[in-house]
Amino acid sequence: MSIISLTIDGLDIEVQEGTTVLQAARKAGLSIPTICDHKDLSPYGACRMCVVEIEGVRGFPTSCTTPVTPGMQVTTQSEQLSTLRNCTLELMFSGHPNSCLKCPHRELCEEERPQATKAARTTRCGFCANRDECELREMALDSGLNELDLPTIYSAHKLERDDPFMDRDYNLCVLCGRCWRICEKIHGKPAINIIHRGKWARIGTAFDKSHLDSGCVFCGACVDICPTGTLTDRFARWQGKPDQSVATTCQLCPQGCSVQAQSKDGQLQAYTMPGFDKEDRLCLLGRFGAAQILSSSKRITRPLVREGDDLIPVDWDYAYQTISQGLLDANGTTVFLISETTSREERYLYARLASSVQGLLLSCTTEAGPDDPKIQELAASIEQGKVKAVVTNGFFISKEILNKTAFSLVIDCMESELLETAQAVLPAAVLCETQGSYRSADGTVKQLRQCSQAPGDARPEWQIVCSLAQSLGKEGFEFDVLDAVTRLVDNDAPPAALEKDPRENSREIVTRFRGHYVADIVPSLAAFDVPVTLANDAGDGRKKGFALLEKQEIVPNMHFLTIEAPQVARFAQPGQFAILMARETSERSPFTLVDWDKEQGTISLVIEEVGRSSRELASLRAGEHIAHVSGPLGLPMTIENTGTVFLGGGCYGIGAIYPLARAFKEAGNRVICAIEAASSYLLYRQDELAEVCDHLLVGTKDGSLGIHGGIAEIVSAISKQEQIDQCVIIGCTFMMRMVTKLTKSLNIPTQVALNPIMVDGTGMCGACRVSIDNQTQFACVDGPIFDGHSVDWDELALRRSAYRRQEVQALPQTVDLNALMHSHSGGCGCGRKND
Amino acid sequence: MKSTNESVSEVPQKAKGRVKIPRQPMPEQDPRRRRTNFEEVPRGYSEEVAMLEASRCIQCKKPGCVQGCPVNINIPAFIKEIAEGRFVQALGKLKEYTALPAVCGRVCPQESQCESRCILGKKGEPVAIGRLERFAADYARQNNGVPENRHASPTGKKIAVVGAGPAGITVAGELVSRGHEVVMYEALHLAGGVLMYGIPQFRLPKEIVQYEINSLKNQGVTIHTDYVIGKSETVDQLLAMGFDAVFIGTGAGLPSFLGIEGENATGVFSANEFLTRANLMRAIDFPRFATSPVQAHRAVTVGGGNVAMDAARTALRMGAESTIVYRRSREEMPARGEEIHHAEEEGVNFHLLTNPVRIVTDENNQVTGVECLQMELGEPDSSGRRRPVPVEGSEFIVPADTVIIAIGNKPNPLVPQTSPEIQTSKWGTILANEETMMTSKPGVFAAGDIVSGAATVISAMGQGKIAAGAIHSYLSK
Structure with a gap:
């Protein structure tokens, strides 16, 4: 291939023939904006952001699809190009919700908004989970685009949750085509493509089948390459941008695929592909399962020692002491059952320990379990008293057989029935919580690097084995660093390769990790017919408690629930709230009452799905039960005839102002209701509100409907037209704060419904204390409605973030992510029904 | 159930001989070990030890212990049942007076109630009434022994x-x-x-x-x-x-607060909140249970009652360095002696005669410490306890990221x-x-x-x- 010379923006450049103008420009260090282009994809020319001027060429060709020719004169920056690109961007944003750019309060909000996204965050315009990483937004900010003048035409798609592992919000899609192109590149025949034409064009599967039925193998490449928040990993969705990315190796099966581990605050978010080529692809267990395994609530987190019927948590020294005594007392052959997916160093140390105690090491394959012939043989030896003690680093043996040994030690990451009979249990750090090397089935030695923190007291097995050996008085285990062990490992055999490649077929993934059925840990795997043995945590409690009569996702992430709770319904008054616990293990979370029916004994609530508790509630289906509903709580709003009452609601507050509007109207007031949302398609219950007020006004942060802005803008507009005698504002802390600041200057008495962290809701704990006029008050019994001009907002905002970290940590735990899959129960409003 | 006759025969039968039996100690979890777990500290008497301890009771004609009991349990009667190996019947006797024997046996301040009136206490150590009460209740619960209920015909009320x-x-x-x-x-x-x-x-x-x-x-x-x-x-x-x-x-x-500067800072909790999260909401089992635990590294608990001990010991078990700040001296602490002793054993630090005057915070309103004044004991106040008086200029800061207010409700x-x-x-x-x-x-x-x-x-x-x-x-x- 020959070298071609050309000039771009006056720079003389030499590149290989076949290079595109875009590539040439990048090589020269010039930046041309683009969204559909990706270094690992072939040129596509869809977004038209990368247009350039080429001397002698008519119009504005896209640089990503134009190959260089000798002597080409290219201009990448000009006024005309800027205008053109801005027009293109504007067109894109007229179909893509853009409050993240256009909201008049964006900068202020950024300051108020804590980094991690979670339930107690101060501002709540949370329709897109990808804000911190959105390439589209970044491009718009770089372009200096200030005005978005085109009208917005959003498609208002329902959030798609029919499939395991992924949430798809096509409201955010700009049709860059990266997803189906990467799918085609990796799998040959793409499972997805652009369906429909023109205005109705969108990404989808053939015949609108679910991804599961359309041949998708859930490699996750589309999620990782999507430049917007359209395609998201349901597990990591609200966790925010990863702060660490490490190249390591997946240990879930003998294949040992290279992965890029991504974590935030020491918690693994996902194993992603190290690149976007066919050989980089991962199986669904690696891509979506690894993080769920590490953050499973079934992890063992503390050393445990048996005392009678109980396993008692103890410190490490005590555990080692007890274990070495136990092994000595067993006085006979010890067998070590070690998973073949254990790191080379750890297998070496286990073997060394086994031989130093004249024991035996059995290597257990990925799919090995208690029924394995090798284990059956061992069981017989234990019965005959030939084997006195067992050390296992997985669930490879039944609890009954383990119980027949004189001593048994489990060194593992996950709880199993073995905990019922084991004499001692030590918590192990696994996968990317530890380091070392791994020999994959093809014989290659690959690096294991740390990217995640082990839970609780868990430690790497190499440390555990060394300490245990030392406590047994064995020599040759004095290793401070792992490298010293690595140097000793020699001639280790690679594990047996899997018969079929799990990356080719989603039904071929390994079903066990260290003997534990993976579907017991990663519930969504049930969708792939992987064996499940444990009853799901989520199952219990759904049959007891308060009946959930109706559940609708009225707008993405916002759920409307109607619950049978007569004792609340009969006494409910405007302004009060109820405390809900989806399950016995849930938090007590307060939600404002949106409506109630005294005769029917029902209450209705609006729940925004952000934190774990709200997710748990959202995962329930009509006909199931909510474990606990308690209320009505808080003092009701004082309803008097004051003249003109302005009620402003944002987010869940749109629902919350409804009963207030009705009561103020009944009391003879002129009632003006104002509602705000990031975008028009996120507004809800407008018809219901319109019925109980004299005037309904709408504000959107992107200007897609009504006034451009929020409640603050509406208040300031209305107050110029007529006198407002009373103002009541319900919404995120940030919005309430902003509006009260404004009404203070306008001299309008203003009340707000505060939403601090609460536990019991009956005055008992004091978590919800707020400063009103420098006096401490409890929002649950003295509020939640307070004079907005007397609130210490700084304190409130800071107190709300007190558990930020834990909330993010709790987010993925135990929530039955499988249940969050959209179920056509008839209550979802889509008209379809399952079965 | 083991044959009880044997054990009984080992017990000296004459009252004089019985008195010589020492008060049976309660087996307890080793402090070093228990500070890392939430298992119960006292492990309970075995059947043999319970019978031995019960045999110490001399079955007074006018038992002082009964007067000392707020619910007037017939203490000699239930102890007699234990001494004679009828453990379920012992619970039956208890149930005539208390709905919660397993609870009272654990949390009652026996040393200032029943046991303080025990005649054996005059010269030696009183009968361990609380431990025996606990034993009877635990025994029946663990062996599905249900004492006969008192049946009354419905009154229609x-x-x-x-x-x-x-x-x-x-x-x-x-x-x-x-x-x-x-x-x-x-x-x-x-x-x-x-x-x-x-x-x-x-x-x-x-x-x-x-x-x-x-x-x-x-x-x-x-x-x-x-x-x-x-x-x-x-x-x-x-x-x-x-x-x-x-x-x-x-x-x-409704928890009381001190009313000092900085008390609404992030990281200041009422003992109610701290304990409710840990106990009722089971944050100690987070993340299996969804309620966030308080992740303390240096916890300071203000107060000297049982609740303060509970909070400080819970913080310790959750991995914090745990300190109690109390404005009077150890003698004035309202907590049970056993609780203070357990807290000390487990490694809770005590800053006595120390009065918190301000919560110190950083720019994020997060607690960084508690400013305290050293106190000395002055004249007795209305409660009969010597009133603490501040030592002028003695301000110092106890570093903390978590402050638990346990001064009452x-x-x-x-x-x-x-x-x-x-x-x-x-x-x-x-x-x-x-x-x-x-x-x-x-x-x-x-x-x-x-x-x-x-x-x-x-x-x-x-x-x-x-x-x-x-x-x-x-x-x-």
């Missing part, structure tokens, strides 16, 4: 019990066994009150509380949880609904707020006749912390017992 804490449980137990219909209302999602939310697992396993609640249900008591009387029905409405009497045992559920306002006819004191406690526990409203009774302010489980039970007796006579009129 219906009582509403508001609040399922120690007082309410006592009242419910007493009244249901006298043939009345009892309906309990509990605001939280689990019945038990402070036994569930306040007292930690390592002092009172929650399974025991739920066992006792279940046995109430088995006796026919209806319990509505998630039911907030005062927000749903008021007391008046309960009476109108056909209840013949209403008992209010809603407790002291005020009565919960939910019921009094909505029942204006029921007279309350200026502190918000309900005024009740000491002999009947009847409030100013006929047919409405109250007992426990809602009447006495913040006191102990057993005193609430004692008052509950008085109230139950009075309700029974009121209904029998």
Whole structure:
């Protein structure tokens, strides 16, 4: 291939023939904006952001699809190009919700908004989970685009949750085509493509089948390459941008695929592909399962020692002491059952320990379990008293057989029935919580690097084995660093390769990790017919408690629930709230009452799905039960005839102002209701509100409907037209704060419904204390409605973030992510029904 | 069950000989080990040790211990049953007086009640009444031994019990066994009150509380949880609904704060919140249970009562360096001696004669320490305790990222707020006749912390017992 010379923006450049103008420009260090282009994809020319001027060429060709020719004169920056690109961007944003750019309060909000996204965050315009990483937004900010003048035409798609592992919000899609192109590149025949034409064009599967039925193998490449928040990993969705990315190796099966581990605050978010080529692809267990395994609530987190019927948590020294005594007392052959997916160093140390105690090491394959012939043989030896003690680093043996040994030690990451009979249990750090090397089935030695923190007291097995050996008085285990062990490992055999490649077929993934059925840990795997043995945590409690009569996702992430709770319904008054616990293990979370029916004994609530508790509630289906509903709580709003009452609601507050509007109207007031949302398609219950007020006004942060802005803008507009005698504002802390600041200057008495962290809701704990006029008050019994001009907002905002970290940590735990899959129960409003 | 005759035969039969048996120590979890777990600290007597300890009781004709007991348990009678190996019958004797023997055996301050009156204590050590009570209850629970219930024919009377804490449980137990219909209302999602939310697992396993609640249900008591009387029905409405009497045992559920600068900072908790998260909401099992635990590294607990000990020891178990700040000296601490001793053993630091004057915070309003004043003891105050006086210029800062305020509780306002006819004191406690526990409203009774302010489980039970007796006579009129 020959070298071609050309000039771009006056720079003389030499590149290989076949290079595109875009590539040439990048090589020269010039930046041309683009969204559909990706270094690992072939040129596509869809977004038209990368247009350039080429001397002698008519119009504005896209640089990503134009190959260089000798002597080409290219201009990448000009006024005309800027205008053109801005027009293109504007067109894109007229179909893509853009409050993240256009909201008049964006900068202020950024300051108020804590980094991690979670339930107690101060501002709540949370329709897109990808804000911190959105390439589209970044491009718009770089372009200096200030005005978005085109009208917005959003498609208002329902959030798609029919499939395991992924949430798809096509409201955010700009049709860059990266997803189906990467799918085609990796799998040959793409499972997805652009369906429909023109205005109705969108990404989808053939015949609108679910991804599961359309041949998708859930490699996750589309999620990782999507430049917007359209395609998201349901597990990591609200966790925010990863702060660490490490190249390591997946240990879930003998294949040992290279992965890029991504974590935030020491918690693994996902194993992603190290690149976007066919050989980089991962199986669904690696891509979506690894993080769920590490953050499973079934992890063992503390050393445990048996005392009678109980396993008692103890410190490490005590555990080692007890274990070495136990092994000595067993006085006979010890067998070590070690998973073949254990790191080379750890297998070496286990073997060394086994031989130093004249024991035996059995290597257990990925799919090995208690029924394995090798284990059956061992069981017989234990019965005959030939084997006195067992050390296992997985669930490879039944609890009954383990119980027949004189001593048994489990060194593992996950709880199993073995905990019922084991004499001692030590918590192990696994996968990317530890380091070392791994020999994959093809014989290659690959690096294991740390990217995640082990839970609780868990430690790497190499440390555990060394300490245990030392406590047994064995020599040759004095290793401070792992490298010293690595140097000793020699001639280790690679594990047996899997018969079929799990990356080719989603039904071929390994079903066990260290003997534990993976579907017991990663519930969504049930969708792939992987064996499940444990009853799901989520199952219990759904049959007891308060009946959930109706559940609708009225707008993405916002759920409307109607619950049978007569004792609340009969006494409910405007302004009060109820405390809900989806399950016995849930938090007590307060939600404002949106409506109630005294005769029917029902209450209705609006729940925004952000934190774990709200997710748990959202995962329930009509006909199931909510474990606990308690209320009505808080003092009701004082309803008097004051003249003109302005009620402003944002987010869940749109629902919350409804009963207030009705009561103020009944009391003879002129009632003006104002509602705000990031975008028009996120507004809800407008018809219901319109019925109980004299005037309904709408504000959107992107200007897609009504006034451009929020409640603050509406208040300031209305107050110029007529006198407002009373103002009541319900919404995120940030919005309430902003509006009260404004009404203070306008001299309008203003009340707000505060939403601090609460536990019991009956005055008992004091978590919800707020400063009103420098006096401490409890929002649950003295509020939640307070004079907005007397609130210490700084304190409130800071107190709300007190558990930020834990909330993010709790987010993925135990929530039955499988249940969050959209179920056509008839209550979802889509008209379809399952079965 | 082992043959009991053998063990008995080992016991010297003459009273004189028996007295020589030393008080049997309670087996306890090693402090070094227990500070990392939430398992119960005292492990309980074995059958043999219980019988040996029971044999120490000389069965006084005029037993002082019974007078010392707020619910007047016939202590010699139940101890005799244990001494003779009839453990289930021993529980039967206890159940005649207390609804919660397994609880009282664990959390009562016996050293200042029954055991302080034991005649053996005059010259040596008193009989370990509390440990024996616990043994009898645990034995029956673990061996499914159910003592015969007292059966009474239904009276047709219906009582509403508001609040399922120690007082309410006592009242419910007493009244249901006298043939009345009892309906309990509990605001939280689990019945038990402070036994569930306040007292930690390592002092009172929650399974025991739920066992006792279940046995109430088995006796026919209806319990509505998630039911907030005062927000749903008021007391008046309960009476109108056909209840013949209403008992209010809603407790002291409104935490007091110091009223010092910085107290609303992030990282300052009431002991109620701290303990409720850990116990009722089971944050100690986070993330299996969704409620966030308080992740403390340096926890400072302010106060010197049992609740302060519970909070400090819980913080310790959750991995924090745990310090108690108390403005008087160790002698004045209202906590039980055993609790203070356990806390010391486990490594809780004590800053005594230290008075917090300000919470120090960083720019994010997060706690970084507690500014304290050194105190010295002055003249005795109205409580008879020597009043602490500040040493001038002695300010110093105890570093902390978590501050737990354990200085007491005020009565919960939910019921009094909505029942204006029921007279309350200026502190918000309900005024009740000491002999009947009847409030100013006929047919409405109250007992426990809602009447006495913040006191102990057993005193609430004692008052509950008085109230139950009075309700029974009121209904029998």
